[in-house]
Amino acid sequence: MSVIYERVAFIGLGLIASSMIHAGRRAGLQGEIVGTARSPETRAIAREDGLCDVVAETAAEAVKDADLVVLCVPVGAMGKVAEEIGPHLKPGCTVSDVGSVKRAVIEAVKPHLPESVHFIPAHPLAGTEHSGPRAGFAELFENRYTLIVPDGDADPAALARLERYWAGLGAHVEIMEPEHHDLVLMVTSHAPHLIAYTMVGVADDLRRVTDSEVIKYSAAGFRDFTRIAASDPTMWRDVFLNNREATMEILGRFIEELMRLQRAIRKEDGDLLFDYFTRTRAIRRGIIEAGQDTAAPDFGRGHGKGGTEG
Amino acid sequence: MSVIYERVAFIGLGLIASSMIHAGRRAGLQGEIVGTARSPETRAIAREDGLCDVVAETAAEAVKDADLVVLCVPVGAMGKVAEEIGPHLKPGCTVSDVGSVKRAVIEAVKPHLPESVHFIPAHPLAGTEHSGPRAGFAELFENRYTLIVPDGDADPAALARLERYWAGLGAHVEIMEPEHHDLVLMVTSHAPHLIAYTMVGVADDLRRVTDSEVIKYSAAGFRDFTRIAASDPTMWRDVFLNNREATMEILGRFIEELMRLQRAIRKEDGDLLFDYFTRTRAIRRGIIEAGQDTAAPDFGRGHGKGGTEG
Numbered sequence: 001m002s003v004i005y006e007r008v009a010f011i012g013l014g015l016i017a018s019s020m021i022h023a024g025r026r027a028g029l030q031g032e033i034v035g036t037a038r039s040p041e042t043r044a045i046a047r048e049d050g051l052c053d054v055v056a057e058t059a060a061e062a063v064k065d066a067d068l069v070v071l072c073v074p075v076g077a078m079g080k081v082a083e084e085i086g087p088h089l090k091p092g093c094t095v096s097d098v099g100s101v102k103r104a105v106i107e108a109v110k111p112h113l114p115e116s117v118h119f120i121p122a123h124p125l126a127g128t129e130h131s132g133p134r135a136g137f138a139e140l141f142e143n144r145y146t147l148i149v150p151d152g153d154a155d156p157a158a159l160a161r162l163e164r165y166w167a168g169l170g171a172h173v174e175i176m177e178p179e180h181h182d183l184v185l186m187v188t189s190h191a192p193h194l195i196a197y198t199m200v201g202v203a204d205d206l207r208r209v210t211d212s213e214v215i216k217y218s219a220a221g222f223r224d225f226t227r228i229a230a231s232d233p234t235m236w237r238d239v240f241l242n243n244r245e246a247t248m249e250i251l252g253r254f255i256e257e258l259m260r261l262q263r264a265i266r267k268e269d270g271d272l273l274f275d276y277f278t279r280t281r282a283i284r285r286g287i288i289e290a291g292q293d294t295a296a297p298d299f300g301r302g303h304g305k306g307g308t309e310g
Numbered sequence: 311m312s313v314i315y316e317r318v319a320f321i322g323l324g325l326i327a328s329s330m331i332h333a334g335r336r337a338g339l340q341g342e343i344v345g346t347a348r349s350p351e352t353r354a355i356a357r358e359d360g361l362c363d364v365v366a367e368t369a370a371e372a373v374k375d376a377d378l379v380v381l382c383v384p385v386g387a388m389g390k391v392a393e394e395i396g397p398h399l400k401p402g403c404t405v406s407d408v409g410s411v412k413r414a415v416i417e418a419v420k421p422h423l424p425e426s427v428h429f430i431p432a433h434p435l436a437g438t439e440h441s442g443p444r445a446g447f448a449e450l451f452e453n454r455y456t457l458i459v460p461d462g463d464a465d466p467a468a469l470a471r472l473e474r475y476w477a478g479l480g481a482h483v484e485i486m487e488p489e490h491h492d493l494v495l496m497v498t499s500h501a502p503h504l505i506a507y508t509m510v511g512v513a514d515d516l517r518r519v520t521d522s523e524v525i526k527y528s529a530a531g532f533r534d535f536t537r538i539a540a541s542d543p544t545m546w547r548d549v550f551l552n553n554r555e556a557t558m559e560i561l562g563r564f565i566e567e568l569m570r571l572q573r574a575i576r577k578e579d580g581d582l583l584f585d586y587f588t589r590t591r592a593i594r595r596g597i598i599e600a601g602q603d604t605a606a607p608d609f610g611r612g613h614g615k616g617g618t619e620g
Contacts, residue, residue: 076580125530128607129594135607144529184523187513189530196531198568199505200590202560203497205567213494215596219454220435220499221506223603224534230594233587240575240583250512251572255565257515258508262561265550270386273550277543280510284439284540286525293533297438297445 004165005068005094006031011059011081012072013037013046014232015127016098018136020070021051023169026138036062037133038073045133060088068165071097071109076238079108091116094158098124100185100235102149102178104242110151118158121149123181124171125189131232139170143291146171149181186246190239191254194247196228197236314475315378315404316341321369321391322382323347323356324542325437326408328446330380331361333479336448346372347443348383355443370398378475381407381419386548389418401426404468408434410495410545412459412488414552420461428468431459433491434481435499441542449480453601456481459491496556500549501564504557506538507546 008030010017017035024030035052036059037043046055056062063069063085071078078099089095095117099105102121113119126144128135146166150159163173176184203214203222214222240247264272288295318340320327327345334340345362346369347353356365366372373379373395381388388409399405405427409415412431423429436454438445456476460469469485476483486494513524513532524532550557574582598605 125527127530130607145527147527184519184527185530187516187519188524188527188532191512192509192531192535194571195505195509195568197587197590198564198571199502200593201586202501202564202567204589204593206497206560206563209494209497211593211596214498214593215600215602217435217455217457217494217498218597218602220437220495221502221538222498223597224538225502226590226594226597227603228531228534229587229590231587233584233591236587237580237583241578241580244575244578247575248572250516251568253516254508254512255568257512258505258561258565261504261508262558265554265557268551268554270547270551273547274543276511277507277539277541277546279514280507280536280539281543283510283514283521283524284536286521287528287533287536290525292525292528293537297440 002028003031004029004161004168005066007066008033008068008070009056009062009066010035010052010070010072011062011085012074012077013042013051013133014072015131015135015140016124017070017072018051018133019126019138019140020072020098020136020169022136022138023141024165027168027170029165029168030068034062034066038077042133049134051133059084063088063090063093065090067093068162069093069095071095071099074232074234074238075099075101075105075108075242076234078105079112082109082112086112086114089114089117092118094118094120094162096120096122096162098122100189100239101243102181106151106178118155119151120154120159120162121151121178122162122166123147123149123185124166124169125185126171127231129227129230131235141166142170144171146173147176147181148173149176149178151178182243182246186243186250190243190247191250193228193231193236194240194251195254196225199225200229312338313341314339314471314478315376317376318343318378318380319366319372319376320345320362320380320382321372321395322384322387323352323361323443324382325441325445325450326434327380327382328361328443329436329448329450330382330408330434330446330479332446332448333451334475337478337480339475339478340378344372344376348387352443359444361443369394373398373400373403375400377403378472379403379405381405381409384544384548385409385411385415385418385552386544388415389422392419392422396422396424399424399427402428404428404430404472406430406432406472408432410499410549411553412491416461416488428465429461430464430469430472431461431488432472432476433457433459433495434476434479435495436481437541439537439540441545451476452480454481456483457486457491458483459486459488461488492553492556496553496560500553500557501560503538503541503546504550504561505564506535509535510539
């Protein structure tokens, strides 16, 4: 593949940025990689590992002469970063981001950017429960979707270039409107995370069952929730604070539905439960057929000696 | 390993029974394996695959001369099976089960069994989202707990023998009281399943997001819920109908907690969210340290070409 952006600047060097860097380097998508992070420790790690060609001390410095600037900071920090880099952006460059909500990011970032740059938000639907500059790997985006989410009309050439870049990183690329993005992601990502956090919190609180029992016997289902509930706290705090309306809507629906099942259990309505539990199987089949999860039992986790159990 | 029971009868031939058969055969724990299932299709598959040494037409016939009888039917069917086999059990034999709730099973089964047999309930904390006589595999119980749950005092020799059998199948064996079992399992298994079913149901209902979008973009968290929500509907219907009090208690706590987080989001209380999301990480660490899940990112699911993605 050939170079798509001569100079790319990453603001924030966590799981997503470090994965983009590894994937982009492998595919030769960028001439030079500049990176920066707020924390001196992260910058030191990036230097030690040679993660970037240049590690800048500040975001303002990092974006100088960059053709693509990718904001990889928590959603709540995007506005402040945009304010800092605005005056230093090269005219004609593209500014993008990887935030999990889009309307709030557009509102926070756009006012700080000069007319002369292309602001094209994006969101790679990929991640693990690990975080930090050493969590990244080149394969993270393969077979995963990256949604590009322009606010109204985007410059067609700049948009096509960003699409090519993400395809080069390995992702399936689709275009979506900000409001629809925020609703879809609420269903597929934000609500599941909030619910997993809640379940793990309830288990931790329940004094009649000890934490050590919860931990020992977690294979019965609970442990899947704990993986999700181990994700980066800052990132998720910001997601919920910045997608409040969709969160409220779906939590309301969720609680309503949970109460319906609760009522069915109290009334011993076995038919309702059976039908409900049957219907949800179809969605799982769809996900496997679409290649978005493995059909191997238990996610293909190793069982016993021959496997990968920790 | 040497033979622990000369003749073992399995009533019901699904995931758990077929895994016990494979594991027991590999370890040489039983002389002869008799099995039966209510459905003619399942019996035909068992015959075709040579799953059992003998496939009996009825439960009454299967238990004749058996030293161990394992009830592997849904919790709601245990009472009826016990009634059928009661008069045909060999004096001195052990009757056990693998049901996910224990108090309700004890109440359903015990009245039908003669004084001359040892009834010692058990529950292997292992499973996958697959079901049926071909879903089993010998490694299912390795590095997993099996809880043996006597109702009051059990005959020490019969109890020790059942413990040896389960250890031979690969499990860590622990003893627990029925009421405590039902509460612990509610937290580690039943509630997570009900909540996963609810989440998948809500996603399916929400007309503004299409099923195909939910499926395509599920990697962002939702797909983990769909695996759990693809489990056997009959089994789970019976679990909830037979552990109603603990279900009501924990759902109450869950809804309360979810509303607390909802309120924090509405009031933009970022500190509460951050603290909550940080605390839940510790539980995940405990599970990995206890060897009950893999530390590999994303459960070690393959990413991209080199991996196991379906």
